[in-house]
Amino acid sequence: MNDTVSNNLQNVRKRIELASAAAGRASGAVKLLAVSKTMPAQAVRDAHAAGQLAFGENYIQEGVDKIASLADLPLAWHCIGPIQSNKSKLVAENFAWVHSIDRLKIAERLSAQRPAHLPPLQVCLQVNVDGGNNKSGVAPSELLALAQAVAKLPHLQLRGLMTIPEPAANELAARAVHRQAKELFDSLNAAGLKLDTLSMGMTADLEAAIAEGSTCVRVGTAIFGVRP
Numbered sequence: 001m002n003d004t005v006s007n008n009l010q011n012v013r014k015r016i017e018l019a020s021a022a023a024g025r026a027s028g029a030v031k032l033l034a035v036s037k038t039m040p041a042q043a044v045r046d047a048h049a050a051g052q053l054a055f056g057e058n059y060i061q062e063g064v065d066k067i068a069s070l071a072d073l074p075l076a077w078h079c080i081g082p083i084q085s086n087k088s089k090l091v092a093e094n095f096a097w098v099h100s101i102d103r104l105k106i107a108e109r110l111s112a113q114r115p116a117h118l119p120p121l122q123v124c125l126q127v128n129v130d131g132g133n134n135k136s137g138v139a140p141s142e143l144l145a146l147a148q149a150v151a152k153l154p155h156l157q158l159r160g161l162m163t164i165p166e167p168a169a170n171e172l173a174a175r176a177v178h179r180q181a182k183e184l185f186d187s188l189n190a191a192g193l194k195l196d197t198l199s200m201g202m203t204a205d206l207e208a209a210i211a212e213g214s215t216c217v218r219v220g221t222a223i224f225g226v227r228p
């Protein structure tokens with residue numbers, strides 16, 4: 001049992017609570033996803049011992065290996081990294097959630113490859129709100145069409161949106177980008193989709209994300225320390 005991870009988790013939970021209260025959000029409205037990429041399985045065991053159940057991994061093969069070595073724990077695994085076609089089967093077979101879908105082809109493969117004995121894969125669409133050219137994420141102008149197509153796939157359940165904005169210069173700038181994501185989220189719901197998950201906010205900007213309506217913050221560094 002590692003006290004550092006446990007203390008860090010308590011601090012992050014406190015940050016989420018304070019930010020939620022400041023924004024008038026209900027307690028429990030914002031979930032914490034612990035991002036364990038590059039961290040050893042033991043770090044995940046430490047976090048689990050401190051009450052954390054949901055974990056995010058970016059690199060598929062690393063994630064799958066970690067999932068296998070932690071199969072004795074009742075954890076929910078979220079894929080938050082880019083998915084190449086040749087890795088989609090591993091994702092469909094091993095993860096409960098995917099936050100990083102940005103094209104229909106990958107969504108179709110995940111749906112087709114999801115094993116019948118598992119519940120539908122819970123998915124978010126990654127949207128490129130701040131328009132960085134080389135970034136993954138669907139463009140806002142193409143988001144509705146992608147959402148409507150993904151919502152029809154039988155073995156996926158579309159839950160919401162995910163964003164990874166560029167680091168912002170300050171809190172106001174961070175909030176402006178998060179607000180755009182929230183507006184897209186609201187517009188999809190207004191169009192009849194039933195989304196409940198807005199995955200945004202990391203170690204540096206979780207307060208700004210919560211202020212603008214995040215329902216899931218993905219936190220690595222503040223829990224596990226700086227990555228190697």
Ligand SMILES: *Cc1c(COP(=O)(O)O)cnc(C)c1O
Nearest residue numbers: 035058080202203218219220221
């Ligand atoms: C690494 C990563 C995080 C966690 O970032 P921290 O700044 O360490 O909290 C969150 N989301 C994604 C998609 C990541 O790749």
